[in-house]
Amino acid sequence: MTTANGAPTKITQGSKSKGGIGESTLRPDGTLKVTGEFAYSSDMWHEDMLWGQILRSTVAHAEIVSIDVSEALAMAGVYAVLTYDDLPAEMKHYGLEIQDTPVLAHGKVRHHGEPVAIVAADHPETARRAAAKIKVDYKELPVITDEASATAPDAILVHENRDDHHIGHVPHPNIVHSQPIIRGNADEAAKKADFVVKGEYYFGMQDQAFLGPESGLAVPEEDGGVHLYVATQWLHSDLKQIAPVLGLPEDKVRMTLAGVGGAFGGREDLSMQIHACLLALRTGKPVKIVYNRFESFFGHVHRHPARLFYEHGATKDGKLTHLKCRIVLDGGAYASASPAVVGNASSLAVGPYVVDDVDIEAIALYSNNPPCGAMRGFGAVQACFAYEAQMDKLADEVGMDRVEFRRLNAMEQGTLMPTGQPVDSPAPVAELLRRIKAMPLPPERQWESSEGSDVRQLPGGLSNTTHGEGVVRGVGYAVGIKNVGFSEGFDDYSTAKVRMETVGGEPVATVHTAMAEVGQGGVTVHAQIARTELGVAQVTIHPADTQVGSAGSTSASRQTYVTGGAVKNACELVRERVLEIGRRKFGSYHPAWATAELLLEGGKVVTDGGEVLADLADVLEDGAVEIEAEWRHRPTEPFDLRTGQGNGHVQYSFAAHRAVVEVDTELGLVKVVELACAQDVGKALNPLSVIGQIQGGTTQGLGIAIMEEIIVDPVTAKVRNPSFTDYLLPTILDTPTIPVDVLELADDHAPYGLRGIGEAPTLSSTPAVLAAIRNATGLELPRTPVRPEHLTGKA
Structure with a gap:
């Protein structure tokens, strides 16, 4: 892994420290998770x-005529049954940006599986049986399921009394947010x-x-408060939504992660955060809620399904002339992260290409389908699927590879976004494509060997x-662009507290942040x-909680950039404080304390020439040094609501994929043989983790290409496959070989030159697989996931 000029990215301090950045x-x-000893x-x-249990609606859109909880309350072992009328505070709604989601349904339900009532009992089975005894009388209403039904002149409003800040610029109340991006003149071009x-x-x-x-556990406290232990992505965001509803x-x-x-x-x-806290405060006892898999499908948002309408033009020399596109995202019953998804989809709709004249619009709908929000690469994933299919079509029309x-059309550093x-x-799009194409192809007919057929x-x-x-074999290529970090003027920052002290005669550092470790490897x-x-050598990672400032969400490929930046900043401040102490204590013994550049390495204070001046244990013997510091990236600004112009993003990441597939054209079966990836990561702080993130994101993109889809009945808006029996996931037998070529071109604006990496491989892997299947079959295949009937002509 190298930088643009072939040299390693400069590390200003402690580059010789064992287990430091750049090492795997x-x-x-890891060991605890592999052996099953990790406590989730x-x-x-x-x-x-x-134990807490949630009663969910059995219909997608209906008035609630009545709720009878008497039979549930009468059951032995039941401690509490709560409905909307039992909520203790004036605030009864929550949401990431728009507070449109009721804690418990009131007046009507807006999607299949919406929480209506909650139960606390002394046994999980008792809680489940009690919830089943709650009688809810529904008067069903027509359902909104697509753009036509959402924006029809006589359309029922999903939210009758909207007053959020987006309502003034959307053309219809059933549209959550609309973002045009206009640059140049697409019609003339x-x-x-x-x-x-x-x-x-x-x-x-x-x-x-x-x-x-x-899942989570809420424990009531003696001061009338509550302590929630929960699996989440953003402790402080949860806190800001939970406290007002509890009236605390x-x-x-x-909150502790x-x-x-x-x-x-x-x-x-x-999901269950507020419900567990409400039950704990009502009963005065700890309450645990754990969803089963069926409930989980209803208990969290999903990736927005989308319809995308694209038009591209090119000259006979292959240069792109213009882009017109319209992206319709279905946000479901509640807003969640839909506004941000719209912003990403519209601003990244061109892809990593130079197009001077564009006319783009992205919208998100309110509907009675399941709520949709954040998912890895949100907004950019859907757009990449469409623009990469268009690139193949246009290349074929022009007659180019x-x-x-x-x-030929790839952006580079200095390119203007739409x-x-x-x-x-650095924006090494052309180089990533060159590298991915140059990688050797896997051998053909791998199922044949001298020892017989390998059906796997x-x-x-x-x-x-x-x-x-x-x-038939097919080969396909795709490349994508993803923004890193929160965008559009959001105050994106993180906080870290670093403590340095001597324990048992050895210097030890403790790092305390509110970062949610969700499997991405941030603690490493x-x-x-x-x-x-x-x-x-010794570093302790303090458990994440709300006793330290916010770290923001573990999303948007931002945590290593932003919270890593906060940890680096706090460490630098601690280091300077330690050196100040050392200068006061030992400065008179050696002139280098005042004249040399000083480093901390191997538990010692050394000069940049390697001369040891003191042991850190001696410097710190009088006490600890602790500093809490924030770190912010460069500011962004909202996109103009008429033109979409504005410096809305912090950083971009790029990945390219080549997919090799084998397709049985008679049976409609697909085997993805290889999904090779080339990605620029800026600086690989932990190369092994980098490879893992890229391979994981690639596999998730493979899933939506050929198997994963939540099926919603178009008539009733009910979810038809809420289980891993019917919602298919790639297993190890479906996962192909994933060779990875990592490029390190430092971003001078980022800590250590790093670039957020977690989402980009999810973008380009999906269209690469589709391109390979199209190459094998000659079919257009304009939708994902591809099903067998799409390949056999029986759809």
Whole structure:
């Protein structure tokens, strides 16, 4: 891994510290998770604990005529049954940006599975049976399921009394948010095009499918407050939504991160947090809630399904002339992160290409479908699927190689985004495409060997449905662009508290942040940063809680950038304080204390020439040094609501994929043989974790390409497959070889030059797989996921 000029990214302090940045140090939680000893939130226990259960709506849109809880309350072992009328505070709604989600349904339900009542009992089965005895009388209403029904002149309003800040600029109350991006004159530019291609694409609803279901434990406190131990992505955001509904000040709602079994955006919104706290405060006892898998499908938001309408033009020389597109995202019953998803989809709709004249619009709908919000790469994933299909179509029309067509039009550092923002860090799109194309292809007909057929290498795998007849190979390419960090003027910052002291005669550092470790490896990187900056071997990571300032959400590929930046900043301040102490104590003994550049390495204070001046233990013998510090990236600004212009993003990340597939065209079965990836990561702070993130994101993109989709009945808006029996996930047998080529081109604006990496591989892996299947079959395939009937003509 190298930088642009082939030299390693400069590390200003402690580069010789063992286990520092740039090394593939092992995760402290890795062994525990592999052996099954790690304590997840669902493993928590408390003496005299009650169990909570949620009653959910059985219909998608209906008036609530009545709720009868008498039979449930009469059951032995039941301590409390609460409905909307029992909520203690004036504030009864919550939400990430728009507070439109009721804690419990009031007046009507707006989607299948909406919480209506909650129960606390002394046994989980008792709680479930009690919830089943609650009688709810519904008067069903027509459902809004798509743009036509949402914006019809006589459309029922999903939210009758909207008063949020988006209502003034949307054309209809059933549209959450609308963002146009206008630059140049797309209509005039279209007249210069020698070739024009159009396409309509559909992207299915994907579930985050984390393995650890929603769970938490709420413990009432003696001061009238509550302590919530929960699996989440953003402790402080949860706190700001929970406290008003409980009628408590924030300092009486204490939150500690419990073990998180994956997230991918699905834990940004609240699920059981408020319900557990309400029951704990009502009963005076600890209350634990753990969703089963069925409940989990209803208990968190999903990836927005989308319809995307695209038009591109190009000259006969292959240069893009214009882009017109319209992106319709279905946000479901509540807003969640829909406004941000719209902003991402619209501002990144062009992809990593130079197009001077664009006319883009993205909207998100309110509907009676399941609520949708954040999921890995949100907004940019759906757009990438469409614009990459368009690039293949246009390359074919022009008569150019598909990769070379992309390289010809690739953006680079200095390119203006369609929002007018210049890309001011490396944008090696053409180089990533060159690298991915140059990687050797896997051998053909791998199922054949001298020892006989290996059915695992065939479409259908161990089902043994084909033996190679009718199997065709296809190869496809795609590249994508994803923003890093919160955008559009959001005050995106993080806080870190670093303490340095002597324990048992050895210098030790403690790092305390509110960062949610959801499996991304942040706790590993924070320790590496502390070792690098403070030159110590022993680093303790304090459990994440709300007793330290906010770290923001573990999303948007931002945590290593922003919270890593906060840890680095706090460590640098601690280091300076330690050196000040050393100068006061030992400065008179050696002139280098005043004249040399001083470093902390190996538990010692040394000069930049390597001369040891003192042991850190001696410097710190009189006490600890502790500093809490914030860190902010460069400010952004909202996109103009008429033109979409504005410096809305902080940083961009880029990844390219090449997919190799084998397709049985008679049976409609697909085997993805290889998904090679090339990605620029700026600086790999932990190379092993970098590879893991890229391979994980790639596999998630594979899932939505060929198998994953939440099916919602178009007539009733009910979810038809809320289980892992019917919602299919890639297993190890479906996961292909994923070779990774990592490029390190430092971003001078970021700590250590790093670039957020977690989301970008999810973008381009999906269209690469679709491109390969199209290459094998010659079919247009404008939707994802691809099903067997789409390949056999029986759809």
